[in-house]
Amino acid sequence: MADSCGTGWGVDQYLPVNILIRKPCKGYYLRWYYNGWHYWFFLPGETNMITEGEEYRTIGTRKITMSSGQVIYTQIQAIRTILLTREVYLLTADGWKNIRVDTGSIITYKNFINGYEVEITTTIGSKEISLDTGFSPVGIVPIVDPTPDPGLCECIIGTQIWACKNYDSNYPGSKIYADNYDNLEIYGRLYTYLQIMSSGFCPPGWHVPTLTEWNTLITFLGGAAIAGSKLKEAGTDHWNTDTTIAPVSCFEALGGGYGNFFSPHLPILYSGLKEIGNFWTVSQIDTYNASYIQMIHNANTAQSLSMSKYDFLSVRLIKDTLAGDFDDWFLPSKDALNAMYTNLYLHGVGDLINDVYWSSSEDNAFRAFSQHFGTGASNNPLKTNTWNIRAARSFIAGVGAFSLRDTGPAGGLIFYIDGAGTTYFEAAPYDQSASQIWSNIINVAVTGTGTAIGTGDANTDLIIAQPGHTDSAAKLCKDLII
DSSP, X not given: OOOSTTGGGOOTTSOOOOOOOSSOOSEEXXXXXXXXXXXXXXXXXXXXXXXXXXXXXXXXXXXXXXXXXXXXXXXXXXXXXXXXOSOEEEEETTEEEXXXXXXXXXXXXXXXXXXXXXXXXXXXXXXXXXTTTSBOOXXXXXXXXXXXXXXXXXXXXXXXXXXXXXXXXXXXXXXXXXXXXXGHHHHOOBBOHHHHTSTTOSOTTEEOOOHHHHHHHHHHTTOTTTHHHXXXXXXXXXXXXXXXXXXXXXXXBOOEEEEXXXXXXXXXEEEEETTEEEEEEEEESSSSEEEEEEEETTOOOOEEEXXXXXXXXXXXXXESSOOXXXXXXXXXXXXXXXXXXXXXXXXXXXXXXXXEXXXXXXXXXXXXXXXXXXXXXXXXXBTTSOEEXXXXXXXXXXXXXXXXXXXXXXXXXXXXXXXXXXXXXXXXXXXXXEEEOSBSOOXXXXXXXXXXXXXXXHHHHHHHHSTTOOOBHHHHHHTOOO
């Protein structure tokens, strides 16, 4: 069985297997993969179908029931899906068995079947059938649960969730670069705009991004002039030149090339492997052209261009839901708290107050560091004192993606940017408490907490890990979800 995104349309490595037919059946229960999900279907036996000139668009078909041998419009769509995959299984007395489906010719153009051009004859059989009914021996209608698709791994960048590889669904009419199957596993498949806009193209929960969604990603990584160096895979295995700078390891855009369509009578012209990565958006330019994002091997850019809707480009899917519920908060260290005071409070932003805030930096077994935002003074009060709490978090983004006091992904303000310009520190948008003790453990040193910016997360974990810990400013931050 296939276990990755898109192999549901069928892959050549899954060869048909004949099952001997004891006698023709009146009907069969089948299942097949479609974009990483199981479906089942009841198909009548010995059925001839001659259409009447309608055009049938391929769609993702779910549960279909039939009470007779008549084949209707919706069912022929499902049958076409079956005919276009070799990964079809029949439910028999011995369980699910791979079967062979023999068909007549199918002529397609622009992902449509023209009714005048197709005559389908389907004859299949099982090893065991009911002698009484002539149907495959199914006592209970099978319920095939959806199978999670491990092929669509996730890459969270800012508030967006992207697929971490190029889409590789064997959608009808899609192409593999140079028709070389060695390129499939690495670069995925190439698609036309008409294909990516078709119903059933994407697995549930995912879609082809808009130009706006791509621009959100590019802006987050520093803009069009630099984002390509963050999004491309590092090294020269799949790019002719390596221009990456602090790449986002989970995205790893590849130079999958593209295919130009000139005429139905001419072969697709492929070019740009390891040189260019072109990724469709669903945003149209006009009747004949649509927007795409291009990255090239010898530049840092990720720019928006336009291409004919009939050409073949790569696709990188994005999830329907945003990354939310930020739960990576910590109690800021002594120096980070001072940066919050200097870069937010003194500028009158961040809703911080003229009072004392705890840091996660310990002074000794009885005292920890705090800072008075009214005076700016750093002190080391007893851990039993109750002061204000403001959580912080850090994240990676491109150089210039944010400036000080910009709103961060979780809705708080950026209060510090590291020297490399890629690690950003964001304050929570509000105080977590106005009267919180540092920790319920007051006579045993935590040992190992730091004061430097960047140590707050580790400090927080050390405080919470102390034997006997039940309550602390650190825990209040660690439990925060925004």
